[in-house]
Amino acid sequence: MDQSDVSLAGLREPLLAVDGVTLQYATREQIVTATHRVSFDMFERDRFVLLGPSGCGKSTLLKSIGGFLKPVEGEVRLNGKRVSAPGADRMIVFQEFDQLLPWQTVLENVIFPMRATGRFPRSEWADRAAAAVAKVGLSKFADAFPHTLSGGMKQRVAIGRALAMEPQVLLMDEPFAALDALTRRRMQQELLDLWAEIQFSMVFVTHSIQEAIILANRIVVMTPHPGQIIAELDATDFNYDQSGSDEFVAFQQKINDMLFGHEDTAHG
Numbered sequence: 001m002d003q004s005d006v007s008l009a010g011l012r013e014p015l016l017a018v019d020g021v022t023l024q025y026a027t028r029e030q031i032v033t034a035t036h037r038v039s040f041d042m043f044e045r046d047r048f049v050l051l052g053p054s055g056c057g058k059s060t061l062l063k064s065i066g067g068f069l070k071p072v073e074g075e076v077r078l079n080g081k082r083v084s085a086p087g088a089d090r091m092i093v094f095q096e097f098d099q100l101l102p103w104q105t106v107l108e109n110v111i112f113p114m115r116a117t118g119r120f121p122r123s124e125w126a127d128r129a130a131a132a133v134a135k136v137g138l139s140k141f142a143d144a145f146p147h148t149l150s151g152g153m154k155q156r157v158a159i160g161r162a163l164a165m166e167p168q169v170l171l172m173d174e175p176f177a178a179l180d181a182l183t184r185r186r187m188q189q190e191l192l193d194l195w196a197e198i199q200f201s202m203v204f205v206t207h208s209i210q211e212a213i214i215l216a217n218r219i220v221v222m223t224p225h226p227g228q229i230i231a232e233l234d235a236t237d238f239n240y241d242q243s244g245s246d247e248f249v250a251f252q253q254k255i256n257d258m259l260f261g262h263e264d265t266a267h268g
């Protein structure tokens with residue numbers, strides 16, 4: 001990086017700024033603090049991964065970026081504008097296979113958010129949806145109903161549906177966690193291939209260290225309860241093909257130690 005690159009990087013506006021965000025749930029008995037003063041910037045085309053153990057507030061953070069939960073402290077900004085409500089500029093893909101409407105076909109499911117939000121002229125919906133379904137490799141299943149699809153196929157529909165909306169940022173909440181290992185691996189590669197083609201911006205939540213390293217260009221590592229950031233790491237240089245390499249294993253170990261100390265190596 002020469003001097004001009006350094007100054008340009010400093011000037012670059014973040015796409016998404018999470019700024020000192022504390023998130024809480026008020027239950028009948030107590031206040032649960034899910035995250036404490038979490039801050040990070042993500043930039044356009046980032047594959048930004050939030051990594052942390054169960055309960056560290058990753059999903060809660062994603063909900064807040066989605067505009068579903070208001071910070072008690074700090075704020076989330078998209079393109080400099082404070083996020084205060086859900087919007088079509090932030091589409092979420094969840095872990096659950098039942099996020100599709102069971103009474104609608106694949107194509108109808110992809111059209112649904114366009115109809116609900118009035119995004120794009122009505123005359124474009126069918127073509128846009130068909131293109132999205134093709135992108136996730138499901139053209140043959142465009143008229144199928146969700147219950148006839150495998151878990152991986154359902155997740156592909158959910159990803160296609162979200163991308164069809166052309167959101168500014170795609171929010172993914174452990175979308176592959178409920179898949180078997182082989183399908184999960186294939187979905188990771190497909191997501192990277194889609195990213196190479198469309199270059200979307202995403203925040204991806206996972207508690208798998210390996211998944212984080214494979215998918216991310218940047219990883220935020222969080223501690224549990226309340227979730228706080230321990231490190232922000234550059235993972236640009238790693239991909240699946242290197243996963244047995246000394247460098248990859250050392251990087252994985254470094255993150256493991258951050259998360260769990262030196263107690264064992266079984267996580268991730």
Ligand SMILES: Nc1ncnc2c1ncn2[C@@H]1O[C@H](COP(=O)(O)OP(=O)(O)OP(=O)(O)O)[C@@H](O)[C@H]1O
Nearest residue numbers: 025027032034053054055056057058059060061207
């Ligand atoms: N609706 C809720 N009401 C009260 N507490 C909640 C609620 N949802 C989450 N929490 C609490 O907030 C904390 C963060 O939860 P969150 O689901 O964001 O964690 P996570 O890192 O996404 O975990 P996981 O990987 O298991 O999904 C946890 O202590 C959890 O028990």
